[in-house]
Amino acid sequence: MDMQKLAVAVRSIGGIIILVALVWWYRFFGGLVEEADANLVEALPCLAIASGECGLAVGLASLIGITAYTPVVFWIGVAVLVAGVVISYSIKKEG
Numbered sequence: 001m002d003m004q005k006l007a008v009a010v011r012s013i014g015g016i017i018i019l020v021a022l023v024w025w026y027r028f029f030g031g032l033v034e035e036a037d038a039n040l041v042e043a044l045p046c047l048a049i050a051s052g053e054c055g056l057a058v059g060l061a062s063l064i065g066i067t068a069y070t071p072v073v074f075w076i077g078v079a080v081l082v083a084g085v086v087i088s089y090s091i092k093k094e095g
Helices: 003-036 040-047 053-063 071-094
Strands: none
Touching: 003 040, 003 053, 003 071, 040 053, 040 071
């Protein structure tokens, strides 16, 4: 496989994973924020971390059988995206 195509594919996959994480985060925390009459911006840190209030919300959801959002998916997407950028950078540096 051509390295440029590989770089594009890896970046695209990373972007898709991040998009999936964003949708999952919105679906999970959007409902919680609506019920609490709060602002969704307050839940934005929960996209990347699972401690404090974010961890509490996830823990409570797990207790009642709801599939809770986990930031692991977001970080996997970021890692894959960065890998694609590194591949692209190494191709340009060689060429």
